[in-house]
Amino acid sequence: MPYLHGERIRLRAAEKEDIPVFLNWINDPDVTKNLMLVYPMSRFEEEQWYESMMQRPSSEHVMVIELITQTPDEKHNPIGTCQLHNIDWRNRSAEVGIMIGEKTCWDLGYGTETMRLLLTHGFGILNLNRIWLQVYAKNKRGIRAYEKAGFTYEGKFRQALYQDGRYYDVHLMSVLKDEWQGEKNQSGD
Numbered sequence: 001m002p003y004l005h006g007e008r009i010r011l012r013a014a015e016k017e018d019i020p021v022f023l024n025w026i027n028d029p030d031v032t033k034n035l036m037l038v039y040p041m042s043r044f045e046e047e048q049w050y051e052s053m054m055q056r057p058s059s060e061h062v063m064v065i066e067l068i069t070q071t072p073d074e075k076h077n078p079i080g081t082c083q084l085h086n087i088d089w090r091n092r093s094a095e096v097g098i099m100i101g102e103k104t105c106w107d108l109g110y111g112t113e114t115m116r117l118l119l120t121h122g123f124g125i126l127n128l129n130r131i132w133l134q135v136y137a138k139n140k141r142g143i144r145a146y147e148k149a150g151f152t153y154e155g156k157f158r159q160a161l162y163q164d165g166r167y168y169d170v171h172l173m174s175v176l177k178d179e180w181q182g183e184k185n186q187s188g189d
């Protein structure tokens, strides 16, 4: 059942049946080199992760990003996942995460569109005030996509990532509700 609709993508709840495709994505080093995943993931571990994720509040469940297709069987292709997590209801803040696992779908604007949908969801439906993320400084694609979606550089954790024999900074980026509202008003939405 779709939950959030964009122009070219939609977000829906993750199902147990998605686990095999998740495993393909999270065992691909090209995908995981910019994620906090460093070990191969077994089906058993992924099933355990799924069960524990489902114990979390619904607001923090992982959602599947699907391409909207016009096929008669209504079969939509999953291309990745995204999630709001670390939701802090008192301060109305949440962290956001995204993984487009289908590499052929990179650089086509889907990450930007997903982030915009999550901002609409977080600010417009959940009434959050601040949505933030962490991104490795070397992940230029991610940083560019987040900037396009309205995120601003906020600071960095210095040398917080060790990978391939060297340290990298980890950037913090965020959007405030007022900023999102301002952009929305400008675009006439």
Ligand SMILES: CC(C)(COP(=O)(O)OP(=O)(O)OC[C@H]1O[C@@H](n2cnc3c(N)ncnc32)[C@H](O)[C@@H]1OP(=O)(O)O)[C@@H](O)C(=O)NCCC(=O)NCCS
Binding pocket: 030, 031, 032, 034, 035, 080, 098, 099, 100, 101, 105, 106, 107, 108, 109, 110, 111, 112, 113, 134, 135, 136, 139, 140, 141, 142, 143, 144, 145
């Ligand atoms: C990071 C990710 C979410 C971005 O989504 P995406 O759909 O590929 O990104 P978009 O197409 O919306 O935007 C990418 C932008 O980065 C640009 N870009 C790509 N490689 C770049 C590079 N090396 N340097 C600078 N810009 C780059 C693209 O040209 C595009 O900008 P443009 O539209 O101005 O031309 C997605 O690629 C992904 O999930 N990757 C694997 C896992 C990951 O990195 N997750 C995020 C962890 S924080």
